[in-house]
Amino acid sequence: MTAQTAGEPAAQDDVLLSARGVAVHYPGRGSVLRRPAPVRAVDGVDLDVRRGETYGLVGESGCGKSTLGRALLRLTEPTAGSIVLDGVDLRSLRPEPLRRARRQMQMVFQDPMASLDPRMDVEAAVAEPLRAHGLATGRGERGRRVRELLGLVGLPASAATRYPHEFSGGQRQRIGIARALAVEPSLVVADEPVSALDVSVQAQVLNLLEDLQTQLGLTYLLIAHDLAVVRHTSDRVGVMYLGGVVEEAASDDLYAQPLHPYTLSLMSAVPVPDPVVEDTRERILLTGDLPSPADPPSGCRFHTRCPFVQPTRCADERPVLRDLGMPGVGTPGRGPHRVACHWAEAVRDGQLRPNASAHDPAAAQPA
Amino acid sequence: MALLEVRDLSISFPGGSGRGSALSKAVDGVSFDVEAGQVAGLVGESGSGKSVTSLAVMGLLPHTARVSGSASFDGRDLLAVPERELEGVRGREVAMVFQDPMTSLNPVVTVGTQITEVLRRHTGASRRAARDEAGELLARVGIPAPVRRLREYPHQLSGGMRQRAMIAIALACSPKLLIADEPTTALDVTIQAQVLELMGDLVRERGTAMLLITHDLGVVAGLCDTVTVMYSGRVVERADRHELFARPRHRYTSGLLASVPRLDAPRGQRLQPIPGTPRDVIGWDAGCAFAPRCSAADDACRGTELPLVSDGARDRHLLRCAHPVPDQHDQHDQHDQHDQHDQQERSA
Incomplete structure (x- = not known):
């Protein structure tokens, strides 16, 4: 949303949140004869979120984006990795220091109805985080702060005495945002903040988030499945597939030239509300479904569905993120364009074409 | 004459705001056509009445609903025919695909049985012939290893596969009209693209008519021939696809x-x-x-x-x-x- 940090390369003190090798493994289901295999929801993610930027994390259901977002705040305990927020190593914190550190990092959830207590009026709901962190003590002071927060998110002061069910979805999401902002966090993790809202209301909330960022200098980690929403709001974007980041770049670079075959197919699958575009664009259709994170494919996790899959390397060598920053595409200096694909250059230069029959379901063997 | 002609459809439900006798109007004087071999889009947000409209056409509204108007399908008014006759139409001539396949498939019956029961009910096919046909249908909608899938239960299928199975059931008797209510809303975009492609092919190849109900303008832009926009129970605009998107009025x-x-829009523009x-x-x-x-x-x-x-x-x-x-x-x-x-x- 803001461009202030997008121009220069990131100095180390520019980074607000830094994650290295974050993994979240859940115990899987086994049987008497079979040892349970862990479900690798997030499997080794490196991530830097710069101060004042919006970092968009995009992927389909089951890719681990929400789990990663929660793990970065230690709402879900990571299995491995380090997470540093503003110089503080979050993973080393004991419960009480962690609770205090949460003031710096807040979350906005997808379904505001589920994240608000239906028996708590709005004043109590917004005041709760203030109380928890010992801010704005005294009834008068607290009431004033609640009204200020409501004004900030575009709700009337009269909303304070009403209950969540009296509001529309968009208004409830505003309450959720007010609650997150109550403790003046530096980082806000927004997990699908608009996907439960009516189309005509989504833009209101996206614009509000944008305004608040400008006004309060917030840093956002925006988690969403909607590529158009992510493109619109984010300065940088990370694309996740099956527990890992497969591509990461400045938003404009990513959309101007997606490099990973998964990003390519994802972008070609998004419907555009324009018949002229829809009639002419080339779709790269994926076959099959997301493999189970309990039993991820060997090598590149996308190779079982990849339209560009090659006989060598893909199946047995897991690609790491590497910088393919290209001079001449987009604005220079927007930072690296990292992609985890062995064949990214060949895909980019058109030497490889999508192979429609690579995973023809008709050719699949009945098990 | 269009295959389905809905005229002046109004639907209200008892129990409006508070008082018991009040009726709340969900749909108010809606008319539209669905032509054979075409996709008609019905677009609106929550509360626009788009889903209720489709349920009324199928005769699936609760008995408390007051329905007036007509829905003429192949010369018969579906709103006027007796329930017994409607049972012969539903599934055979008009089929429906819903948003959430998990709630519209029976969780304790195998996928195969759910397809064959439609075939046997409407075509009187033998068990064996129905079984073979079901396997072909699953293959047709792009489900790998269809013969094995026939023996599986809905929970063993992924979301995208369940929706394909739903489409296979809907197509079992080669219906003339397919009503799809948010068929891809619960699916991921890559799976959505697969399912939309499949449905578009079916309309083109078989000449099936389709009524597509959705809130997603992108889906409409890619698939629908005509677009009807509803707001709060009424039609506010209708046009052919290119006309509507080029000149929304x-x-x-x-x-x-x-x-x-x-x-595909440049960044930095405010919504x-x-x-x-x-x-x-x-x-x-x-x-x-x-x-x-x-x-x-x-x-x-x-x-x-x-x-x-x-x-x-x-x-x-x-x-x-x-x-x-x-x-x-x-x-x-x-x-x-x-x-x-x-x-x-x-x-x-």
Whole structure:
């Protein structure tokens, strides 16, 4: 949303949140004869979120984006990795220091109805985080702060005495945002903040988030499945597939030239509300479904569905993120364009074409 | 004559706001056609009445619903025929695909049985013939290893596969009309693209007519031949696909298009939201229901009832609006300039 940090390369003190090798493994289901295999929801993610930027994390259901977002705040305990927020190593914190550190990092959830207590009026709901962190003590002071927060998110002061069910979805999401902002966090993790809202209301909330960022200098980690929403709001974007980041770049670079075959197919699958575009664009259709994170494919996790899959390397060598920053595409200096694909250059230069029959379901063997 | 002609459909439910005797109107005088071999889109947000409309056509509304108007399918009024006769039509001539396959498939019956029961009920096929046919249907909708899948239960299938299985069931008797209510809303985009491609192929190859109900303008743009936009129970605009997206005339339609971020739009442009929520409406008899949210609303929009009429000389473009978006050439010019700008940027 803001461009202030997008121009220069990131100095180390520019980074607000830094994650290295974050993994979240859940115990899987086994049987008497079979040892349970862990479900690798997030499997080794490196991530830097710069101060004042919006970092968009995009992927389909089951890719681990929400789990990663929660793990970065230690709402879900990571299995491995380090997470540093503003110089503080979050993973080393004991419960009480962690609770205090949460003031710096807040979350906005997808379904505001589920994240608000239906028996708590709005004043109590917004005041709760203030109380928890010992801010704005005294009834008068607290009431004033609640009204200020409501004004900030575009709700009337009269909303304070009403209950969540009296509001529309968009208004409830505003309450959720007010609650997150109550403790003046530096980082806000927004997990699908608009996907439960009516189309005509989504833009209101996206614009509000944008305004608040400008006004309060917030840093956002925006988690969403909607590529158009992510493109619109984010300065940088990370694309996740099956527990890992497969591509990461400045938003404009990513959309101007997606490099990973998964990003390519994802972008070609998004419907555009324009018949002229829809009639002419080339779709790269994926076959099959997301493999189970309990039993991820060997090598590149996308190779079982990849339209560009090659006989060598893909199946047995897991690609790491590497910088393919290209001079001449987009604005220079927007930072690296990292992609985890062995064949990214060949895909980019058109030497490889999508192979429609690579995973023809008709050719699949009945098990 | 169109395959399905819905005329002046109105639906209300008892128990409006508070008092027991009050009726709340969900759909109010809706008319549209669905032609064979075409996809008709019905677009709207929550509360627009789009789903209730489709349920009424299928005769699936609860008995408390008051339905009036007609839905003429192949010469028969589906709203007037007795339930027994309707049972012969549903599944055989008209089939439906719902948003959430997990709630519309029976969780304790195998996928194979759920397909074969449709075939056997309507075509009287033998168990064995139905079984073979079911396998072919699953293969047709792109499910790998169909013979094995027939023996599986819905929970063993992924979301995308369940929706394909639903489509296979819907197609079992080669219906003339397929009604799809948000068929891809619960699916991921890559799976959505697969399912939409499949449904488009079916319409083209078999000449099936399809009524597609959705809130997603992108899906409409890719698949529908005609688009009907509903707001608060009434049709506010209808046009052919290219016409509607190139020249949206109703403020609600144009507002929707301006409020969704587009993947192919340049970044940095602020979204233009529609103020308020779909619940901020006034009754249609008191004017335009969209007036409370409309930037162009004035006294002409309140107090008098607005008819759905042809938009000037374009008789296939219907509109219910007192102050439509100006239909001028300068919009075109803007578009051209935009294109030029894009080209300049690219060549720079």
